[in-house]
């Protein structure tokens with residue numbers, strides 16, 4: 110059976126009121142004995158009590174509402190000991206603009222993007238070697254230029270003995286490259302310039318090799334012509350039992366003649 114307010118007897122109404130008063134008394138006692146509330150509770154009037162510099166308003170329902178602290182009073186030493194909440198501690202996510210709750214990217218790369226906005230394609234990691242090659246950078250561009258870029262380390266999956274790989278956030282490497290080259294176009298121009306240089310160097314090397322080849326051919330031709338004029342003067346024959354062959358060496362050149370005897 111459900112009792113409505115109209116049906117409450119006078120005795121049960123006074124019982125409820127007694128319980129409410131009791132709850133209020135317990136609540137106030139708890140507030141006073143709370144370890145952080147060092148100051149004693151002071152009643153200001155029938156509906157307001159003051160603990161330290163904070164006023165609590167009795168709403169009449171057994172609850173106390175906190176009121177604005179009085180500004181002219183010195184603040185509680187307990188309150189000032191707590192670290193102030195700095196806006197920078199929880200920056201906003203660059204994508205959803207909400208304060209970052211958890212962020213792997215911020216923890217590892219100081220990149221302000223929350224975990225729910227993290228995108229495997231957009232927030233790709235790049236090895237240091239790849240970063241230097243792709244963006245035409247030097248070690249110092251990543252490690253010395255302010256601020257040095259953050260990286261994480263991972264065991265090299267292909268070459269365990271090479272030790273750990275440094276992984277950078279590609280977005281940050283690209284940003285750094287733009288700082289250095291000014292624009293993507295300038296970077297591409299530089300890349301072409303370097304490639305041209307490589308091609309020229311390669312052609313030069315090829316020309317040099319060709320020249321060396323020609324010279325060695327000429328000298329071998331010289332050897333053959335002079336060989337025609339040379340008559341070997343053979344030394345004593347030696348017998349190779351294993352192969353059943355005889356050989357003799359020229360005394361004036363390095364020619365060795367090997368032959369069989371029937």
Ligand SMILES: [Zn+2]
Nearest residue numbers: 202205223226
């Ligand atoms: Zn986000």
Ligand SMILES: [Zn+2]
Nearest residue numbers: 341342359362
């Ligand atoms: Zn000879």
